[in-house]
Amino acid sequence: MRLSKLFGKTQREVPAEADTASHRLMLRAGMIRQLTAGVYSYLPLALRVFRKIEDIIRDEMNKAGGQEVSLPVLQPIELWQKTGRDAAFGKGLFTLSDRRERRLVLGPTHEEVITELVSHNVQSYRDLPLMLYQIQTKFRDEPRPRGGLVRVREFTMKDLYSFDTDEEGLSSSYQKMLTAYGNIYNRCRLPAMLVEADSGAIGGKDSHEFMVISDMGEDEIIYCDNCNCAANAEKAKSIKSKAENGVPLPIEEVATPGYCTIEEVSDFLNIPRSCTLKAVFYIADGELVFVVIRGDIEVNEVKLKNILHCTELRLATEDEVIKAGIVAGSASPVGLKDIKVVADDSVTSGTNFVAGANKADTHLRNVNYPRDFKADISADISLARAGETCPGCGGKLLSEQGIEIGHVFKLGTFLSEKLDAFFIDTEGNSHPIIMGCYGIGTGRLMAAIIELHHDDKGIIWPLSVAPYTIYLCPLFMETEEVKDKAESLYAELETQGLQVLYDDRDESTGVKFNDADLLGIPLRVTISPRSLEKDSIELKWRSEKKTELVPLEEAVERIRELISSPQNSTELIG
Template identity: 45%
Template sequence: MAYVRWSRYLLPTWKEEPAEADLPSHRLMLRAGLIRKLAAGIYEFLPLGLRVLRKVEAIVREEMNAAGGIELRMPVLQPEELWRRTGRWEDFGPEMFKLRDRKGQGFALGPTHEEVFTELAAREIRSYRDLPLLLYQIGEKYRDEIRPRYGVMRAREFVMKDAYSFHSSWESLEETYRAMYDAYLRAFVRCGLKIVVVEAPSGLMGGPVSHEFMALAESGEEEVVLCESCGYAANRQVARSRPPAPPPGEEGQLKLIPTPGVRTVEELVSSLGVDPRQVVKTFLYVGRAGPMAVLVRGDQELEEAKLIEATGDSSLRRVDDAEEAESLAGAPFGFLGPIGLSLPIWADEAVRDLPSAVVGANQVDHHYVGAKPDRDFRVDRYLDLHRVACGDSCAGCGAPLSIRRGIEVGQIFQLGVKYSQALGATFLDERGEAHPMIMGCYGIGISRIVAAVVEQHHDEEGIIWPVSVAPFQVVVTVLDPKERQRELGEAIAARLDQAGFEVLLDDRLQNPGEKFHDAKLIGIPLMVVVGPRSLEKGKVELERRADGLRATSPADPEALVGKVKQLLRVEII
């Protein structure tokens, strides 16, 4: 290891705010010279950014190895045939990069690696004695995001750690799942992230159980539902709350009334003078099993992820085209309702107890009032389908729920036998009988962690790197590159390097203001300033980036080592 001279390093910083960047992490990673954009959603990691990326990789690798993981490297190009066998070649949708070779054979640029790892297990694992097995890799993934944005937070090419475990029993899977849960928490804490673990949808991955690891940040794309009373936490897409009390009122008589031009809940409330809780919204969805109607109360929103999870149909989509809706349901768009509807009807639990509801009449410019579920219209299934709102009652303890924003930096899944059955990954038990392997899947967004750390650790002057992932731990800033200062700066950098610190020596021919500005922008945890005023007193100055704490030390490289260790609060071995 040797210290790095800034004057000979590729570290291009920007003073200007990049117009293309919305998030603080995106702006600062560009300005601090960590990344550069090559194309939409495709970024180059410059030397400073790569150092951070490698630090994150090392932490994750250490925790995976400590948990019993075995590292390997799998191909990025994956055969179409494998994905067709699991049914995901079409289900994955346009996010998958697809290509054909000169022979016409189809391939995907791996957006994830369930198929490839399972196929490996099918070939190489024979007996229960080979299980459990936990395999992982760290490498690039590719997804053709419809709107790549936020820098490396949502990119089309990104670095990910993905792991897959294979088991002979559910008990074994649960043991590894718990170990991965704990390993992830340790890794994120070591990276300096504040994390909330939440219940999560399994989505296209499948499986009955999943948890996401959310780095709380106001800029996060995900919404997290939290209960401060009992600790309940869930992604808003799967969050549960207690069904609300029904609106006041008595059971009414069904009446058909004219409602010319009245289509929305707001218009019904204004026109009829009813409580929005009395209105039932009817949505039309179509999927592999055909069309279906979905009902929610007028004061609530439908959570589509819950519907997809309940049906198990990732192709399910809402019908918003008037002609398509009328052809599927035989009813005019905007006046669709459950009475007399021949389609399967699912409803949110809150609809069940409505004593006198307003519903569409399946006729232009008409609604029914006084409608009662299970008396005037059929509901095939009641279940939790509404989107939890801030202030809703916690399903567990009844306390009010709050909603925060977060960045998903990791997710773990209990997959079960979805992939092993499809790809013939079986093992022989003690009696010689074949069974599909029970699988788990565990992903961490390595490049996304870098951005998440910046989101949680920055101020108006720049990045504030935690020591564990900082590209350098110390920057030695020589204010005037005259011979005495330059030689002392080099001696300090060399001694700190010898003591085990990663050191950047700022020996550029720039004015002191620019050097201070850049040092704070790139966020190195500790700055050692070699300047004329302090040297007159036989001292050098130190400033800690995290809290601005300033100190002095004798201008002696040997004496400085202890002071640096004290200020960084780390032991370098």
């Protein structure tokens, strides 16, 4: 490709609001353009990378036994009502009406459609196991798209669905996908980390995410480098520090004039925050829920949502709290009636806490569970933090920000039951098919690659996904010999089937080198009067500083050798 003809120009400047490296660099490289919030056009360079990522994914899915299909994006809402997931996705669903006022959704994912399809094509255990996948556009009306391609509203995802007759089959399919995903990330040069995850709106049981560590990641990973366990913070468990305050003492009131928050009360009474109880109010599907947790610990809303089995969970407003007869600032679980109470296990295991008294400017000392109050539900609803103890090995937990670059779920039979996807076993009995689903967002993967492979000059593409492998860079194009040699080398490399971006522009050295660095093409080939004096060209990897002079007649062979050397192989590493 001649750079002079390439659609999409490099830019020196980029909007101030593009603050993540991948977003900035893709804009500067002329790879993407935003149409509206969370919706992007891909220009040729981006599309080439995108296709290479797709090819890697497709290859690994096929190797794992997947068959590719294509499922409709436009889906009747009734299908979603049957599984109840229209409510689970809520406002995240893009919906529309057709000319007959029939309600449709733009698919945010395809479990419903694939299950419906499979229910009509699978009758017998002989048809199973089965793995079907597609690489398809998804629509999700995200409340806040961000970070360029990291979180968007229209995106492409590879989604594979597994169908098995029993749990062992599901585990085997799940394992095949974990392996295939590992291969994909290796080939894309992403050091992915497997972490336990919550299954969220997708539903189901076991779930894992693949993460790469990055400061701009939206998820927090809690992990232990002693025993190698890792989980998304919304799923992570931890052993909290104990807050033992001796044997239970008699409860007593204490005046706390004007002190409402945990900080104010604990400072005023000169006690650590871990000796207080915090009250947090939520509305779960319309019902007020009183959550009690130790003062120094945060509520994990995902855990809470799972325990309450609700679809919508939000913090209650001050009005809603007051209407329920609760004294804001001195709210107390003691003496509370007719309100559901959920207590974190940090509350049920400690003694002599300070809690609200449900009376203005007053708190209670020596509150003890279950002597002084009862909870309808007592469970772990706390947010694990770095520094706490690993429940697996007793080590210290650590924390990092991560980008989620893949998510896999053991779905079980939830969807197949609702959508009548059954099979007949060897004895003629009917059972729901056991399902799993496995997703990778391709655009986000591209963004993650840039996040992990760039420097202050630009992108540094891994060879396996680079839009072109060679940046042919003649300097002083008006020198006839340079131009001739560049043209013939370009023709020769193309004939050999190599992917060349030929900078045939009449630009200064600085412009050309800077654009070469920005675009991040792995191997730069420079031809100039200076190199031609020695009858040579100059080779340089984008990722390295050193250059290599190679005689002209050996150029093509040397280039081929370099880009096919083992350390650049697209096969597995590590």
